[in-house]
Amino acid sequence: MRQIVLVHAGATEYAKQGRIQGTLDVPLSEDGKRQAENVATALAELKPTILYSAPGQASQQTGQVISDRFSLKLRTLDKLTNVNQGLWQGLLVDDVKTKQPKVFRQWLEHPEMICPPEGESISKARERVSEVMAKLAKKLKPDAVAVLVAPDPLACVIRHVLSGAEFGDLWHCGTQAGRWETIELDKPAVVAVEAKS
Incomplete structure (x- = not known):
């Protein structure tokens, strides 16, 4: 059965400060580096067969730890x-x-309906992610265990596309840093696992 192990990239200083990171390219913090090590240790039992990462320092650095x-x-x-x-x-x-406050409340309740000024809507991000995930799924062998590292909130959008799970609180997705979850592509079901710090 094909599985995607969705790894939320390790934390950055922006996440620690409660800042909105978006496409700003911020490296892992010291906590984020520890989280990446913990995730790599925890993934041993799954025996990953292929490794993908989003661009950006936090995702790439997390992915490199797993790669090594x-x-x-x-x-x-x-x-x-x-x-x-x-x-x-x-x-x-x-x-x-x-x-x-009105936009903030709408983002919490219906993030797919909001587009930050001069930014990208979650609906557009979902379309983009759906296209990438469809192509990726076609490439995976029947017994593949593919690790995919992505930053938040993109990781929450990927989870939604692959499993139908709710988006959740996208403002506080940074609290997901260093977590991972398995998604079975042939029978969508999410099992979330927190990597110990």
């Missing part, structure tokens, strides 16, 4: 850039909550 552990080539999926948060990028989540 399992001697897998790290393949970058360039179309899986993080969701562009436009003019919100770099702002504190609390600033948006205070200055734009």
Whole structure:
């Protein structure tokens, strides 16, 4: 049975500060590096066969730790850039909550209906992710265990596309850093596993 192990890229300083990262290219923090090591250790029981990563330092650094552990080539999926948060990028989540409470509430309740100023809507990101995941699924062998590293909130969009799971609170997706979950492509079901810090 084909499986995708969706790894949420390790934490960055932006996540720690409660900032909206979007497409800003921020490296792993020290906590993020530890999370990547913990994920690599935890994945041993799954015996990954192929490794993909979104572009961006946090995803690439997390993926490289996994690559080194399992001697897998790290393949970058360039179309899986993080969701562009436009003019919100770099702002504190609390600033948006205070200055734009209506938008903040809508983002919590129906993120697919909101587009940050000069950014990308979740609906557009979902279309982009759906296309990439369809192509990826066709390439995977029947017994493949594919690890896919992605930053949040993109990882939440990928989970939604692959399993139909709710988007969840996209503002606080950064709290998912260092977690991983398995998604069976032939029978969508999500099993979330937290990597211990």
